[in-house]
Amino acid sequence: MKAIGLMQYGDKSVLQEIEMQTPLLGENDVLLEVYAAGVNPVDWKIREGLLHVLPICYTRSV
DSSP states (O other), rough: EEEEEESSSGGGOEEEEEEOOOOOOOTTOOEEEEEEOOOOOHHHHHTTTSSSSEEEOOSSSS
């Protein structure tokens, strides 16, 4: 499965498309296909280095 990740701070060019292993689903789990996702101010503040929390990968959070 694909994800967007960043390993360094910077502008939008530091965002990388990465391949991740599809998670194993439990009996009460579902896997959703995402066509589009929004970016909020916290996301770009992290990317620019205003909040120090690297590395980060944008998946598996609902």
